[in-house]
Amino acid sequence: MTTSAPRHIISLLMENEAGALSRVAGLFSARGYNIESLTVAVTEDPTLSRMTIVTSGSEAIIEQIIKQLNKLIDVVKVLDLNDGKFIERELMLVKVKATGAFREEMKRMCDIFRGRIIDVADGSFTIELTGSGTKLDAFIESLDKAAILETVRTGASGIGRGDRILKV
Amino acid sequence: MADTPKNSSSKQITGAEILIRCLHEENVEFVFGYPGGAVLHIYDAIYHQDKFKHILVRHEQAALHAADAYSRSTGKVGVALVTSGPGATNAVTGIATAYMDSIPMVIISGQVPTYAIGEDAFQECDTVGITRPCVKHNFLVKDVKDIAATMKKAFYVAASGRPGPVLVDIPKDITADLCKFEYPESVSLRSYNPVTKGHLGQIKKALKLLAEAKRPMVYSGGGVVLGDASAHLIKLIQSMGIPITSTLMGLGGFPASDEKFLGMLGMHGTYEANMAMQECDVLLAVGARFDDRVIGNTKHFLSTPRTIIHIDIDPSSISKRVKIDVPIVGDVKSVLADMNELIATEKPAQNTNALAAWFKQINAWRGKKCLDFKQSDEFIKPQYVIQKLHEVTKGEAFVTSDVGQHQMWAAQYYKFNDPRRWINSGGLGTMGVGLPYAMGVQFAHPNAQVACVTGEGSIQMNIQELSTCAQYHLPIKVIMLNNRYLGMVRQWQEFFYENRYSESYMDSLPDFVKLAEAYGHVGMQITKPSDVEGALKEAFDMKSRFVFLDFITDQKENVFPMIQNGKGLSEMILASDIGAEDL
Numbered sequence: 001m002t003t004s005a006p007r008h009i010i011s012l013l014m015e016n017e018a019g020a021l022s023r024v025a026g027l028f029s030a031r032g033y034n035i036e037s038l039t040v041a042v043t044e045d046p047t048l049s050r051m052t053i054v055t056s057g058s059e060a061i062i063e064q065i066i067k068q069l070n071k072l073i074d075v076v077k078v079l080d081l082n083d084g085k086f087i088e089r090e091l092m093l094v095k096v097k098a099t100g101a102f103r104e105e106m107k108r109m110c111d112i113f114r115g116r117i118i119d120v121a122d123g124s125f126t127i128e129l130t131g132s133g134t135k136l137d138a139f140i141e142s143l144d145k146a147a148i149l150e151t152v153r154t155g156a157s158g159i160g161r162g163d164r165i166l167k168v
Numbered sequence: 169m170a171d172t173p174k175n176s177s178s179k180q181i182t183g184a185e186i187l188i189r190c191l192h193e194e195n196v197e198f199v200f201g202y203p204g205g206a207v208l209h210i211y212d213a214i215y216h217q218d219k220f221k222h223i224l225v226r227h228e229q230a231a232l233h234a235a236d237a238y239s240r241s242t243g244k245v246g247v248a249l250v251t252s253g254p255g256a257t258n259a260v261t262g263i264a265t266a267y268m269d270s271i272p273m274v275i276i277s278g279q280v281p282t283y284a285i286g287e288d289a290f291q292e293c294d295t296v297g298i299t300r301p302c303v304k305h306n307f308l309v310k311d312v313k314d315i316a317a318t319m320k321k322a323f324y325v326a327a328s329g330r331p332g333p334v335l336v337d338i339p340k341d342i343t344a345d346l347c348k349f350e351y352p353e354s355v356s357l358r359s360y361n362p363v364t365k366g367h368l369g370q371i372k373k374a375l376k377l378l379a380e381a382k383r384p385m386v387y388s389g390g391g392v393v394l395g396d397a398s399a400h401l402i403k404l405i406q407s408m409g410i411p412i413t414s415t416l417m418g419l420g421g422f423p424a425s426d427e428k429f430l431g432m433l434g435m436h437g438t439y440e441a442n443m444a445m446q447e448c449d450v451l452l453a454v455g456a457r458f459d460d461r462v463i464g465n466t467k468h469f470l471s472t473p474r475t476i477i478h479i480d481i482d483p484s485s486i487s488k489r490v491k492i493d494v495p496i497v498g499d500v501k502s503v504l505a506d507m508n509e510l511i512a513t514e515k516p517a518q519n520t521n522a523l524a525a526w527f528k529q530i531n532a533w534r535g536k537k538c539l540d541f542k543q544s545d546e547f548i549k550p551q552y553v554i555q556k557l558h559e560v561t562k563g564e565a566f567v568t569s570d571v572g573q574h575q576m577w578a579a580q581y582y583k584f585n586d587p588r589r590w591i592n593s594g595g596l597g598t599m600g601v602g603l604p605y606a607m608g609v610q611f612a613h614p615n616a617q618v619a620c621v622t623g624e625g626s627i628q629m630n631i632q633e634l635s636t637c638a639q640y641h642l643p644i645k646v647i648m649l650n651n652r653y654l655g656m657v658r659q660w661q662e663f664f665y666e667n668r669y670s671e672s673y674m675d676s677l678p679d680f681v682k683l684a685e686a687y688g689h690v691g692m693q694i695t696k697p698s699d700v701e702g703a704l705k706e707a708f709d710m711k712s713r714f715v716f717l718d719f720i721t722d723q724k725e726n727v728f729p730m731i732q733n734g735k736g737l738s739e740m741i742l743a744s745d746i747g748a749e750d751l
Contacts (some may be wrong), residue, residue, distance in 0.1 A: 030301050067484035073305040076359040
């Protein structure tokens with residue numbers, strides 16, 4: 001993960017079967033590929049799962065990753081989203097301190113980043129924020145470290161722009 | 169509703185019986201296995217059938233290796249059956265060995281009952297999880313209704329595309345549950361559609377490059393043997409008249425006796441093969457994967473420019489270690505057939521003058537006589553034993569080997585002219601395969617001569633199979649090159665660790681002759697070079713007996729040529745370079 005090699009978002013469709021996720025995760029660890037994040041959920045077709053993997057590596061390594069993923073028997077289709085235009089989004093939940101003057105400050109920061117406060121307690125807010133990974137990073141950066149109580153991030157989901165469709 | 173088709177049953181039968189019916193449908197001849205708690209229903213169903221023969225080994229690892237060798241020597245899918253827990257974990261080495269060499273196998277493992285999974289039950293382990301990284305695919309069957317379809321898929325996936333082992337894990341209660349049997353006629357998976365036909369445009373391009381090359385070279389691998397493409401390869405080489413080398417796994421894919429064959433390449437390859445591989449201007453790789461033991465240091469290999477064409481059924485093998493200029497994804501046999509057809513119709517003009525000069529250069533390299541060794545009156549030279557083995561068996565034996573020096577000598581000195589005759593663990597390099605490999609081959613070819621070339625280190629890793637060989641009266645001949653060292657380890661320690669022979673000497677070896685006799689076999693110890701040929705003849709004349717030949721060989725003999733780790737193909741050490749003949 002420490003590599004400066006280009007970041008790639010790989011999208012894939014796989015059979016929605018027990019063990020399919022571990023086949024993909026196992027492939028990455030067995031072959032020493034980077035894995036920044038991995039998200040998976042069932043699609044509108046309940047027999048298929050859609051997975052988004054954020055990885056990094058040279059062109060040769062990314063080519064190998066795609067070939068090796070295609071080789072897994074459960075994998076139906078693989079797409080390197082970086083081959084064209086795409087959109088990526090990630091969801092983050094942040095619990096922050098919200099006491100006294102902080103309460104207004106937090107509300108304002110949340111508005112600037114188009115987040116939503118989804119839980120309010122005596123001393124804290126929980127903020128929901130969606131965007132690209134860099135936007136989420138920027139939000140974290142802009143907060144006082146001491147104010148952050150907890151963060152949860154989903155990892156990126158990606159989709160091609162316009163007519164780029166990954167479907168069986 | 170008149171007749172019930174052969175591949176189905178109208179009445180309810182048990183999961184175990186369904187499994188057996190599946191094996192019948194797949195025309196399985198042998199199942200190599202070992203019983204245990206979780207597979208008792210299956211073994212009871214085996215008791216009630218006689219269409220396939222079950223071979224009882226002495227350790228699950230041997231069951232896997234035997235099934236693997238059955239497959240390697242026949243091209244059919246090998247089948248093994250083991251119980252849950254330790255049965256499955258013992259099988260893992262055999263599965264990984266088959267996976268690395270792309271051998272089609274179906275492994276059936278018992279599992280604890282579905283209701284006990286996850287409760288740390290007796291003899292429970294996560295077999296699907298443990299084997300996941302070393303199988304082509306695996307399945308856990310959770311419903312008796314799924315057994316037939318899963319088995320159909322398992323055989324299909326194992327044998328198609330780039331072959332490999334497929335494991336089917338079946339919980340015990342599923343094998344007792346009842347269901348009607350219906351074997352699917354065909355199978356299709358939306359996620360798995362291996363390519364067979366190569367791209368014609370690429371094939372034409374490849375042919376043009378080869379014809380116009382000044383120094384063309386073919387590098388053939390295990391894919392030629394596994395893909396039954398030998399005849400097509402021979403035709404291609406004969407019509408184009410270009411030189412060819414082979415990997416360890418590809419030996420026999422092209423006849424070693426042909427003058428265009430330069431011998432094996434790689435870490436212990438011949439001088440001429442490695443030099444030609446380095447110096448060629450157009451390289452055609454067929455069913456080979458440019459692995460570290462074959463091309464050595466990648467940077468050094470690429471320091472000489474050449475155009476590389478690569479035919480392989482597995483796209484991930486292409487441009488994995490070396491960038492390929494002309495990739496051709498497809499079944500090796502189909503692609504070579506297309507190439508031969510194009511040659512016949514288009515008769516591409518070749519650069520014959522350049523080719524003649526190229527062969528002149530190759531013959532100069534051959535002049536090094538890199539496989540020459542000095543014969544001794546005192547010590548048995550291991551190379552000499554293999555040469556004599558080749559003579560006595562007229563080059564027609566099936567030869568299995570273990571892993572180490574003896575394996576390299578067998579590869580170098582037994583000149584294989586036919587595919588599927590040389591059976592060894594190339595990828596994983598598994599010591600202990602030799603004897604169970606010989607078993608699998610002998611079952612598949614009961615009347616053939618089967619020699620197991622081994623060392624005193626390797627043979628002890630599955631020595632218990634001497635018992636299996638006795639039970640089934642297998643007339644295998646064990647050719648043990650006994651140098652009282654873990655020879656290859658010792659060789660590396662001599663070269664790279666200043667003769668510090670750390671743990672590579674084996675003290676307290678058994679009396680192998682008595683050991684063989686204890687199992688009811690014939691044992692012979694040979695200590696003099698002059699007795700080698702006679703002993704081999706005597707052994708092979710005992711056509712119905714298992715003979716264990718313990719050759720006490722020169723302790724210090726090394727395998728040459730040798731490329732050190734990290735060095736390039738043209739940076740070989742030859743026996744003549746270091747005065748090895750004086751040792």
